[in-house]
Amino acid sequence: MKNFRYLLFFLLLTSCKDSVLDEKPLAFLNPDVVLVDKAGFETAITGLHSAARDELFGTDTENLHAMNIGTDAYQSGAVSTLLRDYNISLTPTLFSVDYWWEWAYLKMIPRANIVIEYADKPAAKWASDAEKNAIVAEARFFRAYTYNILVNLYGDVPLVDKVQTTPKTDYTRAPRKDLLDFARQDLEFASQWLPKTPAAPGRITKAAADHVLTEIYLALGDNDKAIQSATAVIGDGIHKLMTERFGSKTGLPGDVFSDLFRDKNQNLAANTETIWAIQFEYQTPGGVAYSNATNPTAFGGNSSMRAWGAAYHNIKDPDGKSGMVVCDSLGRPVGWVMGTPYASYDVWKEDWNDMRNSQYNMRRNFYYNNPTSAYFLKKVDPVAAKIDTLNSGWYYPYTRKLEGDPLAGNTAGRTFVDFYKIRLAETYLLRAEAYIRKGDAQKAADDLNVLRARARAKPVTAAKATLDYILDERVRELIMEEPRRRTLVRFGYLAGSNVLVDRVKKYNPKTGTAIDAKHELFPIPQKFIDANLDVKISQNPGY
Known part of the structure; x- marks a missing residue:
């Protein structure tokens, strides 16, 4: 003990020396140091892309797919109760309610504002105004993209257009129309200054800005400008629908639609349909959305297979024995999200031979793959197997867009397939919607028939080209790609009615009896209301 006291006294004496207290940081990463030249701003843009990927792939919980569960087209699977009963699930403290709010206000908007603000500081050195404006345009695209998501989830939300350097507890909610107009201005700037071709796979281009601008114009009720901006994409001479087979799997059975979703095909120069795809790279720093200490790669990929695929490996044969085992081609899905009967069957009655419903694009049949089963390969x-196809989560049709090479192993339940955020097919759907809203059903039918011709499906007539038909066609073309909830909310705003609630009641057998008018919007997160001490934030009605 005596020796310990001497040692402690010695340490106290030496710790008081000025030389010990002097800090000599080996590196100091902050905006004032980094955001001074193009290379520094490029790192900030990379941070925005990383955050954008977190919109859907930032965690390993079912909130990743809450943009679809509980809608007209998708219901909760066997292991998920999310939004099965809105009155129980959708509360101001629900994880998913917090998730997109914090994603927007703690990641996307601050990172975008920093780039936009620092680009005009005297310390920033630019080769030209065009160089600066291209960087700012990409940041403004992401800011507008984020506000478009916020208004279709929460309605009126705070407008934050500058860097916050001190605590702020007096936010107010801006009207939805003002927020959309703010996003419009960002996107018009982005359309002017973004490049026509991506600087690297996944980077934002003029076409991406014009596509989102089309949706903003629609939301603002300006159909003519929506048609104009969509036409700018469709007629840019760069983007075209893929109509012939291409890419990594042409030697295998399939069709051109299935080729769009196979590994590594999203960024091919031959693929003229991609406008923006989220990037994944296996075992590459920054190439995954997130990781954990025990498995830094397997939990960081595209989790669509895990969430949307049927948990086929639980199927028992008619003798009650294990009929299925996990295999490489199907991975280990858990079935959080199932299509409703409307999405799995009804929309295909239009033309069951539609290419998008082919065996290469919709998996409807399973075959026993356990060699020990008497039913092997049947x-x-x-x-016969006594499977509850509505509730078991083991057996139901699902889109094969989710399938891919599970590089992290078949038990990880994930792939590393790049994920489409914007594809030219949706631009056609947006323009067709604008034509219908303008009253030109024939031109709407013409756009719809571009997609249906590619799918070798029966053409639609002008008489059948309605907004409801657009919603059906969006399911056929964009199943799993589209954030269905936000689409239905946007349609509801424009119709002056509650399209989301009405269609859930009509088409969703699990949720239809447990949704009310208030559920059109998410509640404002309670933690934000509690933290905003100096201004009372009103909650969305009914919560």
Whole structure:
């Protein structure tokens, strides 16, 4: 003990020396140091892309797909109760309610504002105004993209257009129309200054800005400008629908629609349909959305397979024995999200031979793959196997867009397939919607038939080209790609009615009896209301 006291006294004496207290940081990463030249701003843009990927792939919980669960087209699977009963799930403290709010206000908007603000500081050195404006344009695209999401989830939200350097507890909610107009201005600037071709796979281009601008114009009720901005994409001479087979799997059975979603095909120069795809790279620093200490790669990929695929590996054969085992081609899905009967069957009655419903694009049949089963290689009969196809989560149709090479192993339940955020097919759908809203059903039908011709489906007539038909076609073309909830909310705003609630009641057998008018919007997160001490934030009605 005596020796310990001497040692402690010695340490106290030496710790008081000025030389010990002098800090000599080896590196000091902050905006004032980094955001001074193009290379520094490029790192900030990379941070924005990383945050954008977190919109859907930032965690390993079912909130990743809450943009679809509980809508007209998608219901909760066997292991998920999310939004099965809105009155129980959708509360101001729900994780998903917090998630997109914090994603927007703690990641996307601050990172965008920093780039925009620092680009005009005297310390920033630019080769030209064009060089600066291209960087600012990409940041303004992401800011507008984020506000478009916020208004279609929460309605009126705070408008934050500058860097906050001190605590602020007096935010107010800006009207939805003002927020959309703010996003419009950002996107018009972005359209002017973004490049026509991406600087690297996944980077934002003029076409991406014009596509989102089309949706903003629609939301503002300006159909003519929506048609104009969509036409700027469709007629830019760069983007065209893929109509012939291409890419990594042309040697295997398939079709051009299935080729769009196979590994590594999203960024091919031959693929003229991609406008913006989220990037994943296996075992590459920054190439995954997130990781954990025990498995830094397997939990960082595209989790669509895990969430949307049927948990086929739980299927037992008619003898009650294990009929299925996890295999490389199907991975280990858990079935959080199932299509409703409307999305799995009804929309295909228009033309069951539609390419998008082919065996290469919709998996409707399973075959016993356990060699120890007496039914090995035989087709699964859900009746004989006593499978509850509505509630078990083991057996139901799903889109094969989610399938890919599970590089992290078949038990990880994930792939590293790049994920489309914007594809030219949706631009056609947006323009068709604008034509219908303008009253030109024939031109709307013409745009719809571009997609249906590619799918070798029966053409639609002008008489059938309605907004409801647009919603059906969006399911056929954009299943799993589209954030269905936000689409239905946007349609509801324009119709002056509650399209989301009405269609859920009509088409969703699990949720239809447990949704009310208030559920059109998410509640404002309670933690934000509590933290905004100096201004009372009103909650969305009914919560």
